[in-house]
Structures are given as structure tokens and as C-alpha cells.
Amino acid sequence: MTSSRWFLLAFAAALALLPQLPVPEFWVTQLNYIGLYALVVIGLVLLTGIAGLTSFGQAAFVGIGAYSSAWLTLNLGLSPWLAVFGGLALTALAALLLGWITLRMSGHYLPLATIAWCLSLYYLFGNLEALGRYDGLLGIAPLSVFGLPLNTGRSFFYLLWALVMLAALAATQLLDSRSGRALRALKGGSTMPEAMGIDTFRAKVTVFVLAALLAGMSGWLFAHFQRSVNPSPFGLKMGIEYLFMAVIGGVGQVWGALAGAAVVKLLEDQLQVLLPRLLGGSGSYEVIVFGVLLVGVLQYARDGLWAAVVARLPRRARRRDWADAAPLPEAARPPHGELVLDVHSVRKEFGGLVAVNDVSFQVRAGEIVGLIGPNGAGKSTTFNLVSGVLPLTRGEVRLRGERIDGLPSRGIARRGVSRTFQHVKMVPEMTVLENVALGAHRRGRRGVLPAMLRLERDEERRLLREAERQLQRVGMADRLDELAGNLALGPQRLMEIARALSADPSLLLLDEPAAGLRHQEKRALAGVLRQLRAEGLSILLVEHDMDLVMDVSDRIVVMEFGTQLMQGTPAEVQASAAVRAAYLGTEH
Numbered sequence: 001m002t003s004s005r006w007f008l009l010a011f012a013a014a015l016a017l018l019p020q021l022p023v024p025e026f027w028v029t030q031l032n033y034i035g036l037y038a039l040v041v042i043g044l045v046l047l048t049g050i051a052g053l054t055s056f057g058q059a060a061f062v063g064i065g066a067y068s069s070a071w072l073t074l075n076l077g078l079s080p081w082l083a084v085f086g087g088l089a090l091t092a093l094a095a096l097l098l099g100w101i102t103l104r105m106s107g108h109y110l111p112l113a114t115i116a117w118c119l120s121l122y123y124l125f126g127n128l129e130a131l132g133r134y135d136g137l138l139g140i141a142p143l144s145v146f147g148l149p150l151n152t153g154r155s156f157f158y159l160l161w162a163l164v165m166l167a168a169l170a171a172t173q174l175l176d177s178r179s180g181r182a183l184r185a186l187k188g189g190s191t192m193p194e195a196m197g198i199d200t201f202r203a204k205v206t207v208f209v210l211a212a213l214l215a216g217m218s219g220w221l222f223a224h225f226q227r228s229v230n231p232s233p234f235g236l237k238m239g240i241e242y243l244f245m246a247v248i249g250g251v252g253q254v255w256g257a258l259a260g261a262a263v264v265k266l267l268e269d270q271l272q273v274l275l276p277r278l279l280g281g282s283g284s285y286e287v288i289v290f291g292v293l294l295v296g297v298l299q300y301a302r303d304g305l306w307a308a309v310v311a312r313l314p315r316r317a318r319r320r321d322w323a324d325a326a327p328l329p330e331a332a333r334p335p336h337g338e339l340v341l342d343v344h345s346v347r348k349e350f351g352g353l354v355a356v357n358d359v360s361f362q363v364r365a366g367e368i369v370g371l372i373g374p375n376g377a378g379k380s381t382t383f384n385l386v387s388g389v390l391p392l393t394r395g396e397v398r399l400r401g402e403r404i405d406g407l408p409s410r411g412i413a414r415r416g417v418s419r420t421f422q423h424v425k426m427v428p429e430m431t432v433l434e435n436v437a438l439g440a441h442r443r444g445r446r447g448v449l450p451a452m453l454r455l456e457r458d459e460e461r462r463l464l465r466e467a468e469r470q471l472q473r474v475g476m477a478d479r480l481d482e483l484a485g486n487l488a489l490g491p492q493r494l495m496e497i498a499r500a501l502s503a504d505p506s507l508l509l510l511d512e513p514a515a516g517l518r519h520q521e522k523r524a525l526a527g528v529l530r531q532l533r534a535e536g537l538s539i540l541l542v543e544h545d546m547d548l549v550m551d552v553s554d555r556i557v558v559m560e561f562g563t564q565l566m567q568g569t570p571a572e573v574q575a576s577a578a579v580r581a582a583y584l585g586t587e588h
Contacts, residue, residue, distance in 0.1 A: 015161050019154040028153040030269065032225060034261045035160045039218035041245045041257035042167050043211030048243065049251035050175065051207045052187030053103070054111045056239040057118035061212040063125055063234030064091045065219025070137045070229050071130065080143050084220045091216030092209055099208040103201065118239050125231040136230025143224045156225055163221070164258070167214060170452035171254045177451035177460060178444045181434055183207050184427050191389060192425035196503070197413040197442030206448055244290065248297055250304025252429070259306045264290075317481045318433065322468070325461035328443050330504050331416060333536040334365040334400060340507050340538040346385050346395035346405075348378075355381045358395070359564045361557045363507065368529060368539040370549040372573075373559035374582055379542045380422050382559070383511055386540070387419050388412040399507065414442050418505035420496040422512050422542075428485025432476065432495050435484045437467035439499035470498040473531075475524055489516030497528070507538045514545045526552050550574065558582065 019028060040058050047053050068087030072078045078086070102113040126134045142151040143159065150156045174180045182203050185193040190200040223229050241264065249260020271289055301308045334340055341363040348356040356378045363369045371379050384390040386397055388409035397405040404412050418439065426435050440463045446456035471477045474494045479487070484495060493513055500508060514522050522545065529552045532539060543549050549556065550570040558565040558573060560582045566573070573579055 012165060015165070016158075019157050025153055028157055030265065032153055032157055032160055034258070034265050035157075035164045036218050036222050036225070037242065037245060037261035037265060038164050038258045039167055039221075040215045040242050041249065041261050042164075042171050042254060043214035044242055044246040045251060045254055045257050046171055046174075046183065046207050047211040048246060049253070050180075050187065051183050051204060053204060053208065054243070055114040055208075055211070056111060056236060056243060057098075057114035057121075058211065058215045058242050059234045059236070059239040060118045060121040061091050061095065061215035062219040062222065062238075063121060063229075063231070064094055065216030066223040066229045066234070067125060067131055067137070067219075068216075069220045070140045070223045073141055074137060074139065080141060080220070080224050084217075087220050088213055088216050091212050091219075095209040095212035096205065099205045103204045103208060114239075115236060118236050122231055122235040125234060132230070134231060136228055138228045140223055140227045140229070142227060143221075150224075160221055160225075163217065167217075168254050168258065173454050174448060174451045175254070177456060178437075178441060178446060178463060179206075179448045179451045181427075181430065181438045182441060184430060185438060188425065188427060191409075192421065193438075194409045195387065195389070195413055195419055195421075196438055196499075197410050199410055210448065244294060246304075247294065248304060250306035250308075253304060253306045256304045256306030260304065263305065267293075315481075318431070320468075322461035322465040325458070325465040328440065328462050328466050328504070331506065334506060334538075336366040336536055338365045338400070340365050340400055341386070341540065342396075342398040342401075343382075343386060344396045344398070346382065346397065347393045348381055348385055348390060349393045355562050356385065357562045359557075359559065359562075361564070361567055363538045363540055365506075365538050366533055366536045367554045368533050368541055368552050370553035370556040370570075371540060371542045371559065372544075372546070372549055372556060373565070376561070377559040378562040379559055380511060381562075383419075383422075383509060383540070383542055387417060387509055413503065416504075416506035417509065418500040418503040418507070419509035420493070420500050420511050420513055422515075424489065424492045424496055426484045426492065426495065426499075428483065430484055431480065432471065432482050432484050432487070433464065433467050433480035435495060436471055436480075436499045436502055437463050439470075439502035440466050440504075443502075443504060466502055467498070470501045471495075473501065474498045474528055490518060490521050493517060494521070494525070497525075501532075505537070507540065508532065509540050509542075511542045512544060513541070514543055514548050522548055 040062060044055065044058055047055055065087045068090045069080060069083040072083040072086050073080055098117055102110060105113055125131055131137060142149045143156070144150060145159065150159060175184065182193060182198045185196070185198065186200060186203055193200050245260035245264045246257060247260070248263055249258070250256025297304065339362060343362070344360050345358045346356055347354070347358055359382055361369065371382065373379050381390065385392055388404065388407055388411065392405045395405070396403060399415055399417065402415070404415060427438070444459050444463055446459050450456040468477060468480060471480050474497055476491060476494055476498065479491065484492065487495065493516055497510065497513055514525060517525060526548060529539060541549065541553065553570055555567060556570055556573045557567040558579050565578055565582060566576055
């Protein structure tokens, strides 16, 4: 049994025993509030720490869950166990609408948008007559289980913390899955995950709704624990405090949500008592201390308190349970010599600048085509036009006869095109194995709910088996448990190639794969490329290492200043006076 499972069992046992001990009711109540906060913060960990989407508005979703259940039980006489579904449905609907609008924003606009709708919903709660205006709704029935009312802190404790533990476990299981890897890839921008076939906007909306549902669940519990609701706990102040808890505990750590909620809640209550005594007057002095504490955490423990503890523990290698997994199905390769990629008169303009001017070339099955030229020749721009990262100004790109220009990069990836990047793009916090498995994303089907319930393990084992197979192919099977961010540049590039191969492409686009590789690694890479060509894979290679290009390419396309200078065999290119002039500035 792993150390994390031992910790989980020990923590659950301590929670189960605690209400049976002679603990003052005050501390049981404190723990209940910590649990209510932790549910919200777990959602924020997924949304902000994992997916990189900053939100100050989670308190508003808590309010939707609380008010919905309170109104349904008071006005329609519904059982709270039925009202929870109404509250979660309304929360999900609001999150879908708000997410659809605000998640298209980037940079500082997204946090500002969350502040705006948090304020709007707060004032909506306070001004609707049906919700009691600022006085709120009173006399809400307590929850009951098999006829036993949970109307005390100790009786409520077990239900609350069972849900908190289930939420934390589900979030942990989600992150260790195909869907979780897609969410973790969002933080670094959309270019790389889209090239892996991931619909990044859909993934953002999914995690946004999931975080809102956890907040709505907390609101439902809050309403029936407090037995009353009013707007004050659902304003912007509390939204900021939830984010503060996430940062203090560890915004990228699921269990940090519990640590952050506990530290902030307990510290806040103690400071509210101690500071007025020390300073000799009343006031919200704790806010000043929290500000100083936040600055200290951001300066000295940016990953939060939980991560600071976990970092001191030895990392355990992942248990290899995929050795007997069935191989993933592979797409049929086009017959040798079939036209795979047809680039016809592509042009790209950036305002008045022509970056690529009517370039045409073809790549056939089982062929390696090199795309070379001096710096600034337009090679990477052409590469991005083919892969859908940039739209064409005019021209056509066809893959096996089908036009793909105009498709998003994820659509092109799903048709069998895989790529690496000029500047390595990866998820540094994930292991090498997980980064490579991300490349096989489009070969899986199971989504978020099966991942949270651990129902997708057969597919997950097949994906990890494929990732290990591709790492073996590039000579990195012994490093699959290392964090990708700890690798040197050369191994990172090899990892990117393995990730691209995990997608089972019919066309492989390699953007400067030899950059940063040592001599022996380049020789190994050349061997891998020849083997891929022998298997019928088509490869478009952008590279500055002329020895490698001349060694492995069947044909070479030479560009200069955005135009196509010539194309031919390696021998023809080497004999060309025009090519020598482009590189050396002379025809001799």
C-alpha cells in the first residue's frame, strides 16, 4: 500500500473518532466550517491550480446552491435530499452560461469578469423579495438520515466530512487520468493541448462547471447546517478568501485545499480574539496579518504549505500495472508512395509583411522531406500553417486528398497529424510518462465522470502501455518516472517525439528535433527516423543540423525570405549554387 493511501486511511480514521472524543462543541463546529470551505477550495484547486483559470467568484456558486435548496424546501416542501439536485442543476446551468461567456477571455480579463458576476449575483441575492432580500431565508429544515435529524454539529460532522473526503478522492483520481492530463495541460496555454487533439475550450468549461458544482454542494450543506441563509457569506470578500485558502494550502494540491481551509479558518478566529487585545481596540486587524502571510507564502513557499511538506517526502515510482494491457488499435497506414500531404501555393501575411509566399511541396507515405533555410526563411511559419496553428491567407493544404486548411489544430490532429515544437512544450509538473501519454489523448474515449469514479482504468492502462512503448523507442524507458521539468533540453526533445508518436500519426511534423541533442543522441534519433520511414510513416522535418537532414531526408525543400528557393534530393541541394548563396552569401 502506498504512503498516500496510508495517509488517507489514517486521516479518515482520525475524523471518524474525533466526534466520539470529549472535544468541545466549539471545535467540532470549527471543523464543520473547515469542511464546508474545503469543498469549495478543492474546486478552486482544479480550476486555478491545475487548469490555470483564476476565479474570484466561487462564493456566488455557494450562494446559488444554498439559496436554491433553502427556497425549494421552504416554498415547495421538498426534501433537502431532492432539493440538492435542483440546486446543483441551477448551479451547473449558471456555470455553463457564465463559463461560455467568460472563459473565452484571457489574461487579467478573466479574473475581472469573475469579480463582476460575483458582485452581480451578490446584489441579486440581496434584492430579490423571494429570497428575503438582505434578511435572507430562515427556518430551513435540517438534513436527516433514515429519520435521524442532523441538527447538531457532531451528527452533521460525519456526512460533511464523508462528502469532503469523497470529493478529494474523486479529484485525485481525476488528475491521474486521461481527462486529468488534459486539464493539467491547459495551464501552459492552448497551443500544445490543441495539437494533441484536446478541445481546450470544452475542457475549460468542464472544469469550471465541476468547480461550481463543488461550491454548490458546499452551499447546500451550509444552508441546512446554518438553518438560514443571507447574502453576506456569498460576496466578493468570501470569494477572495476561498482563493486565499487555495494559495496558502497549495493551489496545485488537492489535499492542500484541506490544509488551506484549516489554516485560514483557525487563524482568522484566533486573530479576531487576540489582535484587539494586543492592539487595544476593535477592527479587522486579521486582514492585515493575512496580507502579510500571503506575501510571505508567495515569496518563500509559492506552491503552498502542503507542497512544502510533500516536497520533503521521497517520490515513489509509479506501479507498473499496464504490462498485460491490450495494445491500442492502430490506424491503417497509407500504402508506400501514396500522396499524404499536398501543400499548394500557401501564403501567409501579417499585415503588410509576407512571411510565406506561395510555397508548394508534397510528402508521400514512407518519405522524409526536409524543410530547410536560413533563420527567418519562414520554415516554422509554414510548419504552423500545415498544422493549423496559423490560418492561411490563401492556398491549400490537403491531407490524403482532404482539405485541412481552415480546420483548428485539434481537428488536424484527429485526422492523423502529430507534431513537436521548435521550443519544447510540455507540462513540467507531470512525469515523462504522463507527458507522453498526453500524446495518445485522442486515442481514448473515457471522460471526467468515469475518471472520478475510477471506471476508466482499462483504457488508462492501455494508454500508459503505449506511452512506455514510445519511450522505449526513443531510448528513454528508464526515465519515465522523472518529472519532465527536471530533464535537460535534449531528453525533453526526445520526450516530445515519443509524445507525438503516441498519437499514432500518419504524418509526423518535427520542428528542430535535434536542437540540444548530443552527438550520440542525434545518431539514435536518425536511427529512429529511418525506422519510422521503413514502417511507412510520412515525416516533414524542419532542422538546422545539415548533417542530420542530408543523412535521413529523401527530398529537401529550401526556403529563403519566405519563398521557395528549390527542392530536390540531398545531393541536388548540396550541389546548388543558389542554396550555397542563401546560406553563405556567395555562390562560390
